[in-house]
Amino acid sequence: xxxxxxxxxxxxxxxxxxxxxxxxxxxxxxxxxxxxxxxxxxxxxxxxxxxxxxxxxxxxxxxxxxxxxxxxxxxxxxxxxxxxxxxxxxxxxxxxxxxxxxxxxxxxxxxxxxxxxxxxxxxxxxxxxxxxxxxxxxxxxxxxxxxxxxxxxxxxxxxxxxxxxxxxxxxxxxxxxxxxxxxxxxxxxxxxxxxxxxxxxxxxxxxxxxxxxxxxxxxxxxxxxxxxxxxxxxxxxxxxxxxxxxxxxxxxxxxxxxxxxxxxxxxxxxxxxxxxxxxxxxxxxxxxxxxxxxxxxxxxxxxxxxxxxxxxxxxxxxxxxxxxxxxxxxxxxxxxxxxxxxxxxxxxxxxxxxxxxxxxxxxxxxxxxxxxxxxxxxxxxxxxxxxxxxxxxxxxxxxxxxxxxxxxxxxxxxxxxxxxxxxxxxxxxxxxxxxxxxxxxxxxxxxxxxxxxxxxxxxxxxxxxxxxxx
Ligand code: B12
Ligand code: SF4
Numbered sequence: 166x167x168x169x170x171x172x173x174x175x176x177x178x179x180x181x182x183x184x185x186x187x188x189x190x191x192x193x194x195x196x197x198x199x200x201x202x203x204x205x206x207x208x209x210x211x212x213x214x215x216x217x218x219x220x221x222x223x224x225x226x227x228x229x230x231x232x233x234x235x236x237x238x239x240x241x242x243x244x245x246x247x248x249x250x251x252x253x254x255x256x257x258x259x260x261x262x263x264x265x266x267x268x269x270x271x272x273x274x275x276x277x278x279x280x281x282x283x284x285x286x287x288x289x290x291x292x293x294x295x296x297x298x299x300x301x302x303x304x305x306x307x308x309x310x311x312x313x314x315x316x317x318x319x320x321x322x323x324x325x326x327x328x329x330x331x332x333x334x335x336x337x338x339x340x341x342x343x344x345x346x347x348x349x350x351x352x353x354x355x356x357x358x359x360x361x362x363x364x365x366x367x368x369x370x371x372x373x374x375x376x377x378x379x380x381x382x383x384x385x386x387x388x389x390x391x392x393x394x395x396x397x398x399x400x401x402x403x404x405x406x407x408x409x410x411x412x413x414x415x416x417x418x419x420x421x422x423x424x425x426x427x428x429x430x431x432x433x434x435x436x437x438x439x440x441x442x443x444x445x446x447x448x449x450x451x452x453x454x455x456x457x458x459x460x461x462x463x464x465x466x467x468x469x470x471x472x473x474x475x476x477x478x479x480x481x482x483x484x485x486x487x488x489x490x491x492x493x494x495x496x497x498x499x500x501x502x503x504x505x506x507x508x509x510x511x512x513x514x515x516x517x518x519x520x521x522x523x524x525x526x527x528x529x530x531x532x533x534x535x536x537x538x539x540x541x542x543x544x545x546x547x548x549x550x551x552x553x554x555x556x557x558x559x560x561x562x563x564x565x566x567x568x569x570x571x572x573x574x575x576x577x578x579x580x581x582x583x584x585x586x587x588x589x590x591x592x593x594x595x596x597x598x599x600x601x602x603x604x605x606x607x608x609x610x611x612x613x614x615x616x617x618x619x620x621x622x623x624x625x626x627x628x629x630x631x632x633x634x635x
Contacts, residue, residue: 171233172231172233173232175236175237176219177203177204178247199330224328234262235262242546255279262294264282269284272306281294282305285307290309311354317365332602333377339354339359346522347453363402380412386416386420399433401429412434412436414435418457418469421472437480437481440480442482444484444499448490453488453524474590481508482510484512486515486516487515496566496570504574515552517548536553
């Protein structure tokens, strides 16, 4: 018999176990405190006669909570923890649905550990899954595919109020037109950029309380003229609707090709671009098919960073180590490049053969994957381990060198120095403060830096009092 009220528990699963692969180890800390959009979207798709509660393990470790139905969202590296949580509910005959990137890629593995594995995007199947729940006929696998974002589902933001999210998450597009061999996005979210209507984004932004907003899109600028026109429309509408926020977005380096786009972005409040530089070495760039970084006009990264800084936009760049072309000397050069470049912040991680990427298929074919005892070994796929044999030299030696620089680069002193330079290069307190806020969630020690916290508080006070906005 149908009840009048049900309880749905949604969990953003984070596995913080420390795994030691024989060298050093880096725990997957609670890296992020950005709102988990997937859970807000599922809440929005759930009928009104359900109470929805979220647990975000970036804040709260899971503790048993009563529910009629449980939904878990997990990446590959956290999937073993999702299986452990699912086991607890299944032992009490409470159905568990698991979705997210890993379920999309490995539905056959995932469905063995829960009631229903959802491959693809919740918008297409969640209402049906709720009906099947009422009828006690939940399927083992739901094939959801890609959602049509032109019929948008705005996330329910009230479910995020349980936690003190300093940064709100937004989504304009899904997918990426590029083909970088190490990246799962084209496989998982598709090559075609799918867009939510700009008017929906504006309405959502009007409801957001936070000053800091991250556009989680894989590549907000895309590759074609048509993509650029859509991005420009978004910037223009943010300006026209007088929305005053500080934004971070993920973009490819071609955003810096057009000075008018940079100016417009900054006018709309985009103060920080997260760009996949990956490596300063052209040979390595070619080895991963990141053609967009190959263009001779973009080779001079120094000039690119300067152009962005001149418009008061900061750059955080992602770097990767362990390409087939990499030698120990190359790692040394990459670290030096980061230290001496004018980059405002950075990430420096191990190349990771993410499931089903061209890189993983190549390494599998060459029999070079070391961490291949699945599902247990998925925990190593967190960008902090060498999960395969390197091509040049000894794998353990290479790992030690990368760890060495990881530690050397990730000091509070280094980030303080970079942020000071940021202020000097951009001449903007607003940009510098936002760069700090967006990065303290990635680098735990930044949260503990009293001087930087004081800078942020001062800026926030001046902004709120209307004394500053540049
Ligand atoms: C934004 C983002 C981040 C943000 C975090 C934001 C957040 N709150 O989680 C930041 C920058 C901090 C980040 C960090 C990392 N990330 Co990240 N990230 C993304 C990104 C670009 C978007 C995720 C997102 O918000 N999507 C929007 C929502 C709406 O989509 P969704 O989560 O996929 O949910 C939909 C479906 O999957 C499904 N669904 C999801 N969950 C559930 C649950 C149920 C019950 C159901 C029914 C359906 C369902 O329905 C949803 C709605 O359609 C993805 C790439 C991508 N295209 O997804 C990578 C991605 C998830 N990240 C990845 C990785 C590896 C990392 C890092 C390890 C990188 C690093 N070393 O720094 C860290 C780990 C962070 C952590 N603690 O888990 C990989 C994961 C690969 C894998 N196979 O597991 C991805 C896929 C990127 C890639 N290159 O392949 N990330
Ligand atoms: S540009 Fe970024 S999101 Fe797109 S395929 Fe390359 S790494 Fe992935």
